[in-house]
Amino acid sequence: MSGKKVKIGEVEVNLADAVRDPRGVEDIAEDILQEMGERRLRQWDPKLNIFAHASDIAEWDEVLLDKYYTIFTSAKKSCEGCPQGPCDLSAKNGLCGVGLEAHKAREGLQDACKALARQLTHARDLLDYVIKIHGKEKEINLGPYEEFPMTNVAMLCGFYPKNLADVERALSYAEAQLAELLYAANDGKESAKDLVEKTMHAGSLTFLAMEVAETLRTCIFDFYNAGKVPPTEYADWPKVQTPVGLGVVDVSKPVICFMGNDFLPAWHAVRLIKERGLEDEIEVCGIGAAGHDIPRFYEKAKVVTSAAKARLAIRAGIPDVVVVSELCLPFDVVEEARRIGAKVIACGYKADFEGVEDKTELPLEELVKYLEENDAVQITMPEKAGELAVEIVKRAKEGKTAALLSEDEIKEKATACKACDSCFNACPNRLMLSRAMKAAREGNIKKLSEIYDECVFCAKCEHVCPNGLPILDMIIGASAEKIKNDKYMMRPGRGLISHIEWRDLTFGFVLGGNGPGMVFLIGCGKYPGAEKDIAEMVRYLVDRNCLVAVAGCVAADAAKYFDEEERKYIFEKYLAAGVLRGFVNLGGCTAISHIPPATYKGTMIGSGYTPKANWSQIVDYQYTRLPLVVLIWGAATEEMFSVAMGFARSGVSVVIGPEGFKFKTWLLGDKHDRSKWQMFDGITGKIREVEPCPVHMIVPVETKEEALTMIIKLFHRPLALRDPRLASLEAYNEAHKNFFGEYSDDWHLYVRSEHEIHVMRRMEMLRLLEKEHGWEVEGVRVKKARLRDGRLVDMGEYVENYGIQLGRYSTVVPRLVIKEMVGGAVAAPSKEIAKMHGTPKE
Amino acid sequence: MAAKEPLEIANFLKEKKRKVLVMSGQLCEKLELDGKPLLDYAVELANKLDAAVAATGNTVNAVRGKVKATKKMWAAEIPIYLKYNWKEPFERPEVLVLIGYTPDAARALVTTMSGVVETVVLDSVEVPEATASLNTMTIDKWKESLEEIIKNLG
Numbered sequence: 001m002s003g004k005k006v007k008i009g010e011v012e013v014n015l016a017d018a019v020r021d022p023r024g025v026e027d028i029a030e031d032i033l034q035e036m037g038e039r040r041l042r043q044w045d046p047k048l049n050i051f052a053h054a055s056d057i058a059e060w061d062e063v064l065l066d067k068y069y070t071i072f073t074s075a076k077k078s079c080e081g082c083p084q085g086p087c088d089l090s091a092k093n094g095l096c097g098v099g100l101e102a103h104k105a106r107e108g109l110q111d112a113c114k115a116l117a118r119q120l121t122h123a124r125d126l127l128d129y130v131i132k133i134h135g136k137e138k139e140i141n142l143g144p145y146e147e148f149p150m151t152n153v154a155m156l157c158g159f160y161p162k163n164l165a166d167v168e169r170a171l172s173y174a175e176a177q178l179a180e181l182l183y184a185a186n187d188g189k190e191s192a193k194d195l196v197e198k199t200m201h202a203g204s205l206t207f208l209a210m211e212v213a214e215t216l217r218t219c220i221f222d223f224y225n226a227g228k229v230p231p232t233e234y235a236d237w238p239k240v241q242t243p244v245g246l247g248v249v250d251v252s253k254p255v256i257c258f259m260g261n262d263f264l265p266a267w268h269a270v271r272l273i274k275e276r277g278l279e280d281e282i283e284v285c286g287i288g289a290a291g292h293d294i295p296r297f298y299e300k301a302k303v304v305t306s307a308a309k310a311r312l313a314i315r316a317g318i319p320d321v322v323v324v325s326e327l328c329l330p331f332d333v334v335e336e337a338r339r340i341g342a343k344v345i346a347c348g349y350k351a352d353f354e355g356v357e358d359k360t361e362l363p364l365e366e367l368v369k370y371l372e373e374n375d376a377v378q379i380t381m382p383e384k385a386g387e388l389a390v391e392i393v394k395r396a397k398e399g400k401t402a403a404l405l406s407e408d409e410i411k412e413k414a415t416a417c418k419a420c421d422s423c424f425n426a427c428p429n430r431l432m433l434s435r436a437m438k439a440a441r442e443g444n445i446k447k448l449s450e451i452y453d454e455c456v457f458c459a460k461c462e463h464v465c466p467n468g469l470p471i472l473d474m475i476i477g478a479s480a481e482k483i484k485n486d487k488y489m490m491r492p493g494r495g496l497i498s499h500i501e502w503r504d505l506t507f508g509f510v511l512g513g514n515g516p517g518m519v520f521l522i523g524c525g526k527y528p529g530a531e532k533d534i535a536e537m538v539r540y541l542v543d544r545n546c547l548v549a550v551a552g553c554v555a556a557d558a559a560k561y562f563d564e565e566e567r568k569y570i571f572e573k574y575l576a577a578g579v580l581r582g583f584v585n586l587g588g589c590t591a592i593s594h595i596p597p598a599t600y601k602g603t604m605i606g607s608g609y610t611p612k613a614n615w616s617q618i619v620d621y622q623y624t625r626l627p628l629v630v631l632i633w634g635a636a637t638e639e640m641f642s643v644a645m646g647f648a649r650s651g652v653s654v655v656i657g658p659e660g661f662k663f664k665t666w667l668l669g670d671k672h673d674r675s676k677w678q679m680f681d682g683i684t685g686k687i688r689e690v691e692p693c694p695v696h697m698i699v700p701v702e703t704k705e706e707a708l709t710m711i712i713k714l715f716h717r718p719l720a721l722r723d724p725r726l727a728s729l730e731a732y733n734e735a736h737k738n739f740f741g742e743y744s745d746d747w748h749l750y751v752r753s754e755h756e757i758h759v760m761r762r763m764e765m766l767r768l769l770e771k772e773h774g775w776e777v778e779g780v781r782v783k784k785a786r787l788r789d790g791r792l793v794d795m796g797e798y799v800e801n802y803g804i805q806l807g808r809y810s811t812v813v814p815r816l817v818i819k820e821m822v823g824g825a826v827a828a829p830s831k832e833i834a835k836m837h838g839t840p841k842e
Numbered sequence: 843m844a845a846k847e848p849l850e851i852a853n854f855l856k857e858k859k860r861k862v863l864v865m866s867g868q869l870c871e872k873l874e875l876d877g878k879p880l881l882d883y884a885v886e887l888a889n890k891l892d893a894a895v896a897a898t899g900n901t902v903n904a905v906r907g908k909v910k911a912t913k914k915m916w917a918a919e920i921p922i923y924l925k926y927n928w929k930e931p932f933e934r935p936e937v938l939v940l941i942g943y944t945p946d947a948a949r950a951l952v953t954t955m956s957g958v959v960e961t962v963v964l965d966s967v968e969v970p971e972a973t974a975s976l977n978t979m980t981i982d983k984w985k986e987s988l989e990e991i992i993k994n995l996g
Binding site for chain 1: 906914917923967
């Protein structure tokens, strides 16, 4: 296609060469090319993914999928996706031509699309609502400390939204992409590889949808937002002021409990509560996403528990009124609330429960009357739902019937257990309930209380019990003391990690420093003992100089640690800033969208590239250099699967907890296959062998010890400089030895000189290099090292043949090998970066 | 269907005992069948089969020194090594015996190894995707079945 030609300095670029189809986006393309500048355009041919379709990012996706094996876990062997089916795919392709692998890939894409749909509809509802009130010209401004708002949008669309009209343009693009992906998920004839690329695209779009919702929260509804706060305050901001746990709610007062993604009913309820001076009379608390949103605008809010354990909060009798919107982990909230006599207000068009009538049109007085006579009502307008909750809650309290089972009742009910073990075999965590029931029959309910610590309250046991035992009620009844004492404090979410913090972090674990890396912990605690495990993992990592950031329900789980010696909660124990040894709470689920931009900031600062529809360029940098890992601990929801695929595409490795074995797709590398671990010298284009790192992109683990060791291993990056290499290797050796009693079989692959082995362990490791790996060592010096092909060579030859020389520009993307040396190996910073940092002298 | 009686499983394993690898998962350390840790069953099985143990999760510490060979391994990596690049220290197995995994994890793992290696799952929940597994059964029956398999291995 011939297109408009743009002159940047002496370089002329045909837009049709830079963008697949420049029609309608010439202005965006020209803007990006101007920013790239002449020097960079002489070095590389630009490829811009403006309003990207999945295939526009295929250059990068193929690099990734060539390096990592896609492992499909679905056992299904037949397809029922069209009226011609079912087709047995075990021996040959289906009638439409789809093969078994592609069919499994389609299943993954379907899961990712479900998550994307959920996030897009939430973002759309919120955006439409905000546009109704403020109009499309309303400015997007995240504050003076955030120069690049909505980087997920910029990476896919090529521009930074300035107002709501821009945001709507980005969201409409994502909605159209979802339609395209859904077509592929159901009718596509692509290869498995193409479908996996589309699944990753769904992940990237999920970040975009979350980012829209999160940006509106901070810009329009004034949620806590680090972009508006001077960085000098970050160390202890926001304050550790939010009570967390089942025991923190004062149930002698009327209690409104908000659940689901939509915070608007809570926002309006809080506004009324404040107007009427009811802050000390009504308890406002949240579960799951709402639980993490409300404390960002109401300092008296309380977080009860994660979305995974919502059933526990209701069975424990906490809410008088439940206000529920769409849920990430659906359950029968109306039926659960009915058990304790609580009222349910289902808010929004998507909160459409069977048997619950939409009465939005009724005036408030009649709504109150209706809800007095009925268990639940659907209200589609958030203002009305919030107002109704405040109006009804006092009366709802009077009608409540909740009471935990007494010890005698538990013992009596336990006699009905026939030890068929249907519950044990249905339990995802293999909890031995029949043994606890036997003990209860014999007068000891302690074993049931022990199960409380491990139970995720999914209710599968009750579902399969042939005798209809209220097993969860019995566990909860036996744990009344634990519930009463479940009291902790957390720091509410703060939104983004700012540029200024990343400037510091760049020196902490990229350009030097002694931080092994940065971990983003997300998920929702649906794992036995999750609360204890998560807090322990946070402490382990922070104590080893990592920065840990949490987003989503996991923040409430992480909060459940109190240091008896220091008399501090975990959020008080560590700095709240984005620094080494920092522990940051970003916010609820939509705050997950801050994570990719946080990683892109590392690239911006390290490289001078501005993220704008230049996917390969940005992600190549961070994939090869930045020690960033995401840990997903808890429920294997579609959302978590989708974002995991999105993170992998952003060059960030993902470790998934035990539920992750259920993810439809893993992306695993093979450290033994040397052909997979190569890079291009960015100057000469010569292929060089590098360490197997990051060795996996999406990998499930079984225990927290495995999680910690794998996270630390995944910090390794082929272009990391010496000090960060030392920090991550030492952390890896320490973890593997401490947790598993032996060093790993691959640690030596990450050694380039004795200086990269920590001095405390150097002698021991040098002896091991000599004894187990055939290196030649003299005193505390490596004399000769063994290459992976078996040759024993001196260190000069070793470094020449293995790994990248420190600081040498290199890439995994062939296009990014430079065409022409222009004033040094790496291009000059973009105008925006230069504005912030100044232009370095050549 | 994969479900087989304990004696059938024992006979199936006996035929291939020189190339069997036992994979012990996280639940081996957590579950006790009337006071006896599941891990002890895994060790007895490995010894009767003269098999090495690929100790996943945290089980390597408890298995070390009790079987002829063991190594810390990562459950998710085993399928790719089997498929593409099996390395020492163990002989490439013909059969993998999985014990101590949640049913979801066991199902995913045997699915990813389908067509590459035969798999036997010794849990109390049937895993149809495996070459062989026990029936879905009570805890007591599971304990008896494991004891019966061990007894019939020699």
